[in-house]
Amino acid sequence: MSLKITVIGTGYLGATHAAAMAELGFEVLGLDVVPEKIEMLQRGEVPMYEPGLEELLRKHVEGIEGSTGRLRFTMDWAELAAFGDIHFVCVNTPQKHGEYACDMSYVDAAIASLTPHLKGPSLVVGKSTVPVGSADRLAAYLAEHAPAGEDAELAWNPEFLREGFAVQDTLHPDRIVVGVRSDRAEKLLREVYATPMAEGSPFVVTDFPTAELVKTSANSFLATKISFINAMAEVCEAAGGDVARLAEAIGYDDRIGKKFLRAGIGFGGGCLPKDIRAFMARAGELGADQALTFLREIDSINMRRRGQMVEMAREALGGGSFLGKRVAVLGATFKPDSDDVRDSPALNVAGQIHLQGGQVTVYDPKGMENARRLFPTLGYAGSALQAVRGADVVLHLTEWREFRDLDPAELGREVACRIVLDGRNALDPELWRREGWTYRAMGRPTA
Numbered sequence: 025m026s027l028k029i030t031v032i033g034t035g036y037l038g039a040t041h042a043a044a045m046a047e048l049g050f051e052v053l054g055l056d057v058v059p060e061k062i063e064m065l066q067r068g069e070v071p072m073y074e075p076g077l078e079e080l081l082r083k084h085v086e087g088i089e090g091s092t093g094r095l096r097f098t099m100d101w102a103e104l105a106a107f108g109d110i111h112f113v114c115v116n117t118p119q120k121h122g123e124y125a126c127d128m129s130y131v132d133a134a135i136a137s138l139t140p141h142l143k144g145p146s147l148v149v150g151k152s153t154v155p156v157g158s159a160d161r162l163a164a165y166l167a168e169h170a171p172a173g174e175d176a177e178l179a180w181n182p183e184f185l186r187e188g189f190a191v192q193d194t195l196h197p198d199r200i201v202v203g204v205r206s207d208r209a210e211k212l213l214r215e216v217y218a219t220p221m222a223e224g225s226p227f228v229v230t231d232f233p234t235a236e237l238v239k240t241s242a243n244s245f246l247a248t249k250i251s252f253i254n255a256m257a258e259v260c261e262a263a264g265g266d267v268a269r270l271a272e273a274i275g276y277d278d279r280i281g282k283k284f285l286r287a288g289i290g291f292g293g294g295c296l297p298k299d300i301r302a303f304m305a306r307a308g309e310l311g312a313d314q315a316l317t318f319l320r321e322i323d324s325i326n327m328r329r330r331g332q333m334v335e336m337a338r339e340a341l342g343g344g345s346f347l348g349k350r351v352a353v354l355g356a357t358f359k360p361d362s363d364d365v366r367d368s369p370a371l372n373v374a375g376q377i378h379l380q381g382g383q384v385t386v387y388d389p390k391g392m393e394n395a396r397r398l399f400p401t402l403g404y405a406g407s408a409l410q411a412v413r414g415a416d417v418v419l420h421l422t423e424w425r426e427f428r429d430l431d432p433a434e435l436g437r438e439v440a441c442r443i444v445l446d447g448r449n450a451l452d453p454e455l456w457r458r459e460g461w462t463y464r465a466m467g468r469p470t471a
């Protein structure tokens with residue numbers, strides 16, 4: 025008989041994981057503590073924007089015409105525990121207020137809600153990104169409190185999906201990593217991931233601490249690559265070099281590679297920034313803080329980029345104050361193809377300029393609702409063309425395809441000044457310059 029799977033926490037990670045598990049052929053029950061999310065998902069609507077997810081969801085959610093009916097949602101913990109053989113924990117692990125450390129309260133609450141209902145054999149699988157040592161602690165909690173005793177077991181299976189590619193990354197992962205303590209747990213997880221494994225995804229079996237560390241070290245490595253190229257951009261600016269050509273040239277070396285070397289206003293989102301900080305905090309608790317002091321520099325190079333973008337805008341406007349200046353901001357999300365504005369560099373830059381008296385108008389293809397909620401005092405427009413109307417400077421801060429496809433001649437007729445600052449090194453400088461724009465990007469010559 026096929027395994028039954030539950031997914032606890034149906035946000036960016038959990039909603040995707042639930043739909044993907046149904047796609048792999050399992051019966052799936054998802055749970056969240058936010059009733060509106062559960063109601064939407066049960067109607068086949070995704071509470072956020074993630075390409076391809078709504079289609080996948082509608083293909084499987086029970087009650088939708090033509091669906092397989094393999095996926096449904098609940099808020100009832102007893103129903104969830106009774107339904108599933110395997111319970112994936114996908115709740116949020118944000119940065120604690122005022123500290124670097126990870127806030128584990130959501131994971132702890134989810135495990136505490138689930139545990140009393142675990143009356144038969146079951147496997148609880150953590151997918152959230154957690155500080156190393158959490159799995160040991162949670163396994164001890166389960167052993168002590170689950171009515172099924174040792175028949176309720178824990179495993180750790182970190183997730184590596186990228187927003188914007190979440191469906192593809194979940195169904196065809198680069199690798200699957202599992203931290204397990206028994207052959208039974210390994211066997212069950214091999215069964216869950218049999219399809220991606222058959223298609224070539226490597227399956228790495230390890231202990232709890234290594235599984236947890238693979239996740240935080242992978243995100244630290246990615247953050248390091250981005251801050252490395254942004255540091256090179258700073259040097260290029262000082263020396264008159266071109267960071268885009270530099271990245272291309274070093275990237276031809278296979279050992280370095282071309283990916284994650286796009287200089288600009290740096291990394292944001294709900295993961296990289298908080299994960300490197302939580303990693304530093306945890307290393308400190310373990311007495312290994314010296315090992316990760318470099319991450320402090322990675323973080324500060326990254327945060328500096330936002331201020332540098334603000335200064336670049338000030339300079340482009342002739343120096344001095346932003347008062348009375350109209351600034352158009354193209355992009356609000358932390359990356360394209362997502363509606364996620366958590367720790368978005370684009371909104372941070374927009375917010376800084378607004379606080380300094382600039383009249384800021386933001387447009388984003390999918391992030392407007394979330395941006396408005398977070399920064400209600402910024403100005404917003406319904407299109408790129410509207411956003412740039414009367415602008416003294418245009419800031420390109422999230423590299424949506426829609427912005428790369430803009431016609432600089434058409435935009436040129438709307439603005440007060442043809443100045444575009446490319447915070448993502450993603451527009452074609454020649455195209456804009458041809459239409460009489462002053463094009464500037466971070467770490468590149470002014471031409």
Ligand SMILES: NC(=O)C1=CN([C@@H]2O[C@H](COP(=O)(O)OP(=O)(O)OC[C@H]3O[C@@H](n4cnc5c(N)ncnc54)[C@H](O)[C@@H]3O)[C@@H](O)[C@H]2O)C=CC1
Nearest residue numbers: 033034035036037056057115116117130133134152153183
């Ligand atoms: N967003 C991403 O691209 C990725 C996220 N991760 C990790 O996955 C975890 C979740 O991240 P996101 O999905 O982005 O967060 P999210 O905030 O979008 O989703 C978390 C969900 O958990 C629910 N929740 C909170 N407490 C709960 C509880 N006690 N019981 C049941 N549900 C509860 C929330 O209502 C929310 O819907 C984090 O640890 C994150 O670091 C890992 C890889 C990729």
Ligand SMILES: O=C(O)[C@H]1O[C@H](OP(=O)(O)OP(=O)(O)OC[C@H]2O[C@@H](n3ccc(=O)[nH]c3=O)[C@H](O)[C@@H]2O)[C@H](O)[C@@H](O)[C@@H]1O
Nearest residue numbers: 183184185186187250284285286290291292293295358359
């Ligand atoms: O743990 C997580 O949640 C996820 O975090 C990142 O995924 P994600 O946050 O979706 O986005 P990325 O594509 O990694 O981009 C992160 C940030 O870095 C920026 N970035 C990326 C690449 C680059 O070359 N330059 C650059 O500034 C992006 O604009 C964005 O703000 C990782 O790539 C995923 O593997 C991981 O699972």
